[in-house]
Amino acid sequence: MPELPEVETVVAGLKPQITGAKLVSVSDSGKNLRYPLPDFSTLLQQNIQRVERRAKYLLFYFENGQTLIWHLGMTGQFHVLAQHEAKTKHEHVTLTFTDGNTLRYRDTRRFGYAGLCDSDDLEQHAWFAKLGVEPLLDDFSGDYLRDILKTRKTSIKQAIMDNHVVVGVGNIYASESLFRAGIHPTQVANSLKPKQYALLVQHIKTVLAEAIEAGGSTISDFVKAVGKPGYFAHSFKVYGREGEPCHTCKKPIEKIILGGRVSFFCSKCQMMK
DNA sequence: AAGGTTACCTGCCCGC
DNA sequence: TGCGGGCAGGTAACCT
Numbered sequence: 001m002p003e004l005p006e007v008e009t010v011v012a013g014l015k016p017q018i019t020g021a022k023l024v025s026v027s028d029s030g031k032n033l034r035y036p037l038p039d040f041s042t043l044l045q046q047n048i049q050r051v052e053r054r055a056k057y058l059l060f061y062f063e064n065g066q067t068l069i070w071h072l073g074m075t076g077q078f079h080v081l082a083q084h085e086a087k088t089k090h091e092h093v094t095l096t097f098t099d100g101n102t103l104r105y106r107d108t109r110r111f112g113y114a115g116l117c118d119s120d121d122l123e124q125h126a127w128f129a130k131l132g133v134e135p136l137l138d139d140f141s142g143d144y145l146r147d148i149l150k151t152r153k154t155s156i157k158q159a160i161m162d163n164h165v166v167v168g169v170g171n172i173y174a175s176e177s178l179f180r181a182g183i184h185p186t187q188v189a190n191s192l193k194p195k196q197y198a199l200l201v202q203h204i205k206t207v208l209a210e211a212i213e214a215g216g217s218t219i220s221d222f223v224k225a226v227g228k229p230g231y232f233a234h235s236f237k238v239y240g241r242e243g244e245p246c247h248t249c250k251k252p253i254e255k256i257i258l259g260g261r262v263s264f265f266c267s268k269c270q271m272m273k
Numbered sequence: 274a275a276g277g278t279t280a281c282c283t284g285c286c287c288g289c
Numbered sequence: 290t291g292c293g294g295g296c297a298g299g300t301a302a303c304c305t
Contacts (some may be wrong), residue, residue, distance in 0.1 A: 152276095279301100
C-alpha cells in the first residue's frame with residue numbers, strides 16, 4: 001500500500017487521534033513481522049508526544065525520550081479503534097491507551113516492522129543512517145541528483161527508487177514522475193542532461209505533493225481511506241495503464257520490468273534522448 | 274562496488 | 290468450481 005504520500009496521510013490521520021495518549025499495554029498475535037517486535041516495556045505509562053514521518057517510516061515519539069519506529073511494508077495499516085472493537089484478521093499488534101482507544105496494526109503480508117531507539121540517536125539508527133534526502137525538502141535538487149548519480153549505470157527509474165539516493169519514491173510515483181518529466185525509465189542514470197535532472201526532481205516533488213493533497217482530502221474518512229488504492233489512482237497517467245492510450249499523444253502505454261518491478265511509460269512522450 | 278537476484282508473506286486474479 | 294501460476298504500492302541480504 002504505502003509510498004510516501006500514503007505514509008504522510010497515515011501520520012496526518014493518526015496525529016489528532018493518538019497525540020498525548022498514554023500507553024498502558026501492548027499485545028501481539030505471536031506471528032513475527034519482518035523482524036521480531038521490540039520490547040515495549042519501557043514505553044508503558046508513557047505519553048506519545050508527537051507522530052511524524054521520516055522516509056516511509058512512522059515515528060512515535062514518547063515522553064521517555066524513545067521513539068517507536070514503524071514501517072508499513074507493503075500491506076501495513078494502522079487503525080484507531082475503541083478497546084472493545086473485535087480483532088480482525090491479520091491484526092498483529094494492539095497498543096492500548098488509558099483513554100480506552102487502541103491503535104491496531106494490521107499487515108496481511110507481514111513485511112512491515114517496528115523498532116525502538118533513543119530519539120536522540122534516530123539518524124544513527126541502522127534504518128536511517130544510509131537513507132538519502134527527503135524528496136520534498138530543498139536538499140533534493142537537480143544538482144544533488146546529478147551529483148549522486150554521476151557514477152551510476154543503472155536505469156534512472158531504479159535509481160530514483162533507491163532510498164540511498166532519495167527516500168519515498170516508490171514504484172507508482174517513479175513511473176508517474178518519469179512520464180511527467182518526459183524521461184524514458186530505462187535511460188542510464190548518469191546520462192541525463194543537467195536540465196533533465198532538475199525537471200525530474202521538480203516532477204517528483206509535484207507528483208508527491210499532489211498525492212499527499214489527494215490523501216489529505218480523505219483524512220476525515222481516514223480508516224476507510226487507508227489501504228485503498230483509489231484516491232489518487234484516478235490521476236495516474238501511466239501506472240497500471242498498459243495498452244491504454246497516452247493522455248498526451250494517444251500512443252498505447254507500454255509496460256516493462258526493471259529491477260523486478262513493473263514499469264509503465266509512453267515510448268513517444270518519453271523518448272530516449 | 275555497483276548491479277542483479279532472491280527472499281520475506283498472504284491474497285487475489287487469471288487462465289486452463 | 291478448482292487449481293496453479295503470477296503478481297502486488299518495500300526493503301535488504303546475498304551473490305557476482
